[in-house]
Amino acid sequence: MTGSPLPTRFILERYRELLPVTDRTPMVTLGEGGTPLLRSRSIEKELGLKALYFKLESMNPTGSFKDRGMVLAIAKAVEDGAKAVICASTGNTSASAAAFAVRHGLKAYVIVPDGKIAMGKLAQAIVHGADIVQMAGSFDDALNVVRELATRHPVALVNSVNPHRIEGQKTGAFEIVDELGDAPEILCIPVGNAGNISAYWRGFQEYYELEHARQLPQMWGFQAEGAAPIVNGAPVAHPETIATAIRIGNPASWDMAVDARDRSGGRIRAVTDEEILEAYRRLAAEEAVFCEPASAASVAGLIRQHREGADLSGKTAVCIITGNGLKDPDTALGVTAQIHRAEADLPSVERALGWA
Numbered sequence: 389m390t391g392s393p394l395p396t397r398f399i400l401e402r403y404r405e406l407l408p409v410t411d412r413t414p415m416v417t418l419g420e421g422g423t424p425l426l427r428s429r430s431i432e433k434e435l436g437l438k439a440l441y442f443k444l445e446s447m448n449p450t451g452s453f454k455d456r457g458m459v460l461a462i463a464k465a466v467e468d469g470a471k472a473v474i475c476a477s478t479g480n481t482s483a484s485a486a487a488f489a490v491r492h493g494l495k496a497y498v499i500v501p502d503g504k505i506a507m508g509k510l511a512q513a514i515v516h517g518a519d520i521v522q523m524a525g526s527f528d529d530a531l532n533v534v535r536e537l538a539t540r541h542p543v544a545l546v547n548s549v550n551p552h553r554i555e556g557q558k559t560g561a562f563e564i565v566d567e568l569g570d571a572p573e574i575l576c577i578p579v580g581n582a583g584n585i586s587a588y589w590r591g592f593q594e595y596y597e598l599e600h601a602r603q604l605p606q607m608w609g610f611q612a613e614g615a616a617p618i619v620n621g622a623p624v625a626h627p628e629t630i631a632t633a634i635r636i637g638n639p640a641s642w643d644m645a646v647d648a649r650d651r652s653g654g655r656i657r658a659v660t661d662e663e664i665l666e667a668y669r670r671l672a673a674e675e676a677v678f679c680e681p682a683s684a685a686s687v688a689g690l691i692r693q694h695r696e697g698a699d700l701s702g703k704t705a706v707c708i709i710t711g712n713g714l715k716d717p718d719t720a721l722g723v724t725a726q727i728h729r730a731e732a733d734l735p736s737v738e739r740a741l742g743w744a
């Protein structure tokens with residue numbers, strides 16, 4: 389017996405007409421895109437939504453949404469003759485850049501804020517053979533440095549200030565509409581450097597203009613309270629949050645994110661680290677979604693908006709689950725758990741389980 393043929397998941401192929409792909413673009417893939425849209429089993433009902441979905445971008449090849457933009461940014465860098473790429477990163481961008489660089493036979497240089505990057509992400513950059521600099525200061529300081537480095541040295545900058553990153557990233561919005569048949573009423577997304585919210589808005593708009601979607605979603609972005617420059621309306625000099633991925637005080641795509649918020653009738657709000665951790669625990673324990681803390685900010689934000697009186701009835705919402713929980717085992721191990729100890733025999737294990 390054979391199944392029906394699967395549509396290609398390869399986003400550069402699938403959405404070629406809507407991307408800056410040329411005959412000279414190397415069509416290299418690691419299997420990015422085509423990520424599941426998982427229906428909520430618990431939080432949806434509590435919030436009174438018609439439907440709540442989690443877009444599991446955590447299932448991309450390097451475990452985060454970054455692969456969508458990176459597959460294109462690095463292919464275009466190669467098309468333009470680059471031999472090396474560089475990025476600043478809170479972790480996921482560097483993991484993705486390092487992996488795609490390997491596949492293209494390029495050198496990757498990554499600059500990360502010292503001590504503030506989740507262990508799994510650092511491990512990825514290491515195993516993929518990137519040259520890693522841990523820099524004192526924040527992500528924002530690192531981004532300033534790499535922007536300058538890319539003008540002085542023969543390396544292609546693959547942070548989301550590279551327009552190909554946003555272009556590739558917008559395919560996430562295409563997939564949501566392709567699967568649901570229309571845009572949702574609400575799109576919830578964590579905001580750090582603000583590339584992703586800008587990319588999704590662009591994707592939804594393009595699909596709307598092509599009449600693939602009948603409506604546009606409200607863009608609801610969420611920052612961590614200690615790293616909420618867009619919410620505050622001013623850069624944050626020393627951003628702090630447990631969600632290290634979005635520990636960013638001066639987002640590069642600030643203006644585009646504000647534009648997405650305002651033109652969609654949306655909002656960008658802050659959530660506390662406690663709310664992020666609560667949503668993180670609930671996603672894992674009630675929905676079987678193991679994400680990293682930054683990703684839980686989208687769900688924490690939706691829950692808070694509901695608590696503060698937003699009427700969600702009859703609406704469909706999609707929360708972008710941007711990164712895999714395995715990247716940040718330290719946070720997972722900090723969740724209170726009951727681990728029982730036992731000797732190496734059956735009665736002892738039965739006693740430990742409370743069954744004897």
Ligand code: AN7
Nearest residue numbers: 477478480481580581582583584710711
């Ligand atoms: C899991 O890797 O900025 O607002 O350097 O890793 O597009 O920045 C990561 C950001 C959300 C925020 N969720 O997205 C980096 C980096 C996760 C992330 C964001 C990031 P943007």
